[in-house]
Amino acid sequence: MSQIISGLGGQSLYGGLNGINSSSAIISNTQFNNPLESTVDYSALIRVLVTILQQLLSQSSDNTTRPTPTVADTSNNSQPFNRSNNFNTASNNNLLSAASNQNSEDDRNIDFNILSATQRDQLGMTPRERAILHLWGRQVISAGKQDGGIYTNVLGADGTGTNWANKAEVELVKELRAAEKQQFGGDTGIFLDQLYFNLVKEKTGVDMSTRYANRPVHFSSGAVSIITDINLLHQRTGLTEFEQGALRLFGHDPLINGKFDGSVLDYTISNNNALDGSRNSSGNPIDKVVRQLLNEDIQDDGQRNGSSLMKSVITILDRLYSSN
Structure with a gap:
């Protein structure tokens, strides 16, 4: 058992754990020849196991792939195709560059009526x-x-x-x-x-x-x-x-x-x-x-x-x- 737990200190399913080698050393130095005669400090063992688990979960969270934000994400409009949405000048600003370069779904968010003259110019017409x-x-x-x-x-x-x-x-x-x-x-x-x-x-x-x-x-x-x-x-x-x-x-x-x-x-x-x-x-x-x-x-x-x-x-x- 000491070998199994000690092994966790060197490798994990998420690419390795840093900072828990000292914990695995404590466990590996404990002898488990006869459970009835053992003088193991089980409370210490539990604390170490909890520490290992917490670090595993932490690294799992850190390695989770997050989607790259798109132009639509930054507009704070989660439903750009819904007629009921009201789009403001701030969200229009985030969409101008995309609309001026290509016809994308993001174009649909632009409320031309509330754009300033300068913003309208940026879309390609004087x-x-x-x-x-x-x-x-x-x-x-x-x-x-x-x-x-x-x-x-x-x-x-x-x-x-x-x-x-x-x-x-x-x-x-x-x-x-x-x-x-x-x-x-x-x-x-x-x-x-x-x-x-x-x-x-x-x-x-x-x-x-x-x-x-x-x-x-x-x-x-x-x-x-x-x-x-x-x-x-x-x-x-x-x-x-x-x-x-x-x-x-x-x-x-x-x-x-x-x-x-x-x-x-x-x-x-x-x-x-x-x-x-x-x-x-x-x-x-x-x-x-x-x-x-x-x-x-x-x-x-x-x-x-x-x-x-x-x-x-x-x-x-x-x-x-x-x-x-």
């Missing part, structure tokens, strides 16, 4: 680029055509834009209005179209400018009535639920990673934190549109690469720019 996307989308979805009416929304009746919160949009519209007044004599949205087409071409290589070079010129009759009700928009513009959703998703696609790559579909579906989530688009069942686009993406070329979203937008614009 304030001017975001202004182009936002104003073009508001105009076309709300009016079903391009006539530059959104300029009056931004600058107001006095033309100053004092009451419009986004100053990058104010400066952009002032430039566009001045250029269009010189070229056409009034607001038309033609130059906003051109900036939008240029941005899409820069990001994707798709040349919408050439495709819609002969589009008609419409003059604005005033501010656009901006609403989100699907049925009212359909009555006003002819845009179906799917078409409204596809145009909004396309405009929001590059905001998270600077690319038109269809990643907005994964970002949006079943995700109330997305720009097109239910809280941000009252009454619009955007998930239905997203599912249709995801299915078409796979049917198109077998890959989730955003091809269905781009094709849908071109089909919509073909009709809008030829029928108005």
